[in-house]
Amino acid sequence: MSIPLENKPVIGFTCGDLNGIGIELILKSLSDNRFLDFCTPVVFASNKAINFYRKSIGDLNFSFASIKDFYKLNARQVNIFNCWEEEVAINPGTLNDTGGQYAIKSLQAATTALKDGKIDALVTAPLHKKNVQSADFSYTGHTPFFKDFFGVNDVLMLLTAENLKIGLVTEHLPVKEIAAHITKENIISKLLILNASLRKDFNIEKPKIAVLALNPHAGDEGLIGTEEEEIIRPAIKEAKQRNLLVVGPFSADAFFARGQYNKFDAVLAMYHDQGLIPFKSLAFGEGVNFTAGLPGIRTSPDHGTAFDIAGKNKADPSSFRAAIFSSIDIINNQKLYEENRKNPLTRMSANVVAGAVDEKISE
Structure with a gap:
């Protein structure tokens, strides 16, 4: 054809x-x-x-x-x-x-x-x-x-492959500066772009999105980080109020090790290596970087x-x-x-x- x-x-x-x-x-x-x-x-x-x-x-x-x-x-x-x-x-x-x-x-x-x-x-x-x-x-x-x-106002770095899509809240930042950019406003902005892109650019009518945690073990209820309780969960809650189907935050290691990404249309990672390491491991050679938004x-x-x-x-x-x-x-x-x-x-x-x-x- x-x-x-x-x-x-x-x-x-x-x-x-x-x-x-x-x-x-x-x-x-x-x-x-x-x-x-x-x-x-x-x-x-x-x-x-x-x-x-x-x-x-x-x-x-x-x-x-x-x-x-x-x-x-x-x-x-x-x-x-x-x-x-x-x-x-x-x-x-x-x-x-x-x-x-x-x-x-x-x-x-x-x-x-x-x-x-x-x-x-x-x-x-x-x-x-x-x-x-x-x-x-x-x-x-x-x-x-x-x-x-x-x-x-904002765009999203979205890595895509046949059965895996990972967006990033932060992109090319020194690790010591990442936490300062993990804000409720930034997460919501990226989620809105991701949801819209999945519908418009990838023909997914009702996208299911997973959100990763920032800290190990999703902060262990504040023991090793408070961003999950103070920032990420409230952002997810507000995204749900805007009719987005969003779940999380997930501990990144277990999320990929257990294949949970297969249950979602896309994943929102907090920083570059958190998203790119599993993406390139699972989809290297077929992966594409798409600028959503x-x-x-x-x-x-x-x-x-x-x-x-x-x-x-x-x-x-x-x-x-x-x-x-x-x-x-x-x-x-x-x-x-x-x-x-x-x-x-x-x-x-x-x-x-x-x-x-x-x-x-x-x-």
Whole structure:
């Protein structure tokens, strides 16, 4: 099954750190021309950067059309939107300012296109948080950048896989600062975004959400921490009053060890490693990072720049491909959600097109 050309979504791709594995992941993923049956890809980079990595990969069936504006999109090829023309030294595996500088050029051009409606979704390749820092970019990652760029009050970093979804109350913070950011207001805000995203982006009509505790053993009734009794339980209570189906707080170790996550549509973790360690253990290679709460769709793989294997043709594109599939799924789910809002009697499967994509690529 393929989608008529006029109905195909336009999916944008950032190149990530020029010295990382981002462009290799893009080339390996989009060299499978069956993707062109379901989307029109636009890579925000430069022809020269693409050709540099294309030569390093070797036997690769990858061709592209070079564009400088969106009036010349080729629906039957990968499109390279040239964000720069100058020669750039690429040194795979090297952490330097150049890799970060051009990663941000790509990111800003692609995010502008997403905000302006030129693309329907954006898949971001990994960047390195240290070498992107500048007067114009002082963010600890993609998520806070997108929050500011779109001017929204809050967003949620949501890690998704086939049967596991984990959102984070806090993201990239030093451990000593986490507790100060665990507030009733922050938890409720994340729960509201998570609940809305599960309904709109993942076609789950009545989501069941588990909330993890902050302290070991959920604080043991205040013996080893009071955040559960003073902050997390009141937040859950208020969320229930807002008609959310929320349960917790659960002690994180027992929650995952006993497989309790299988009983819920999503989990809200209090901090990065509490959520990411079990997620990557249970779903590594198929995990996707989705920024919930934006007016646009952004996904990414669940790993970093991998400088140790950059330029060696060793990068595994599985998670990157999953991010592409996820972006298409979410586009279709959002369309279905809007249709159902207009006509509540219409109930269709949100996975018809997504299933066709999976079947086509798996052949």
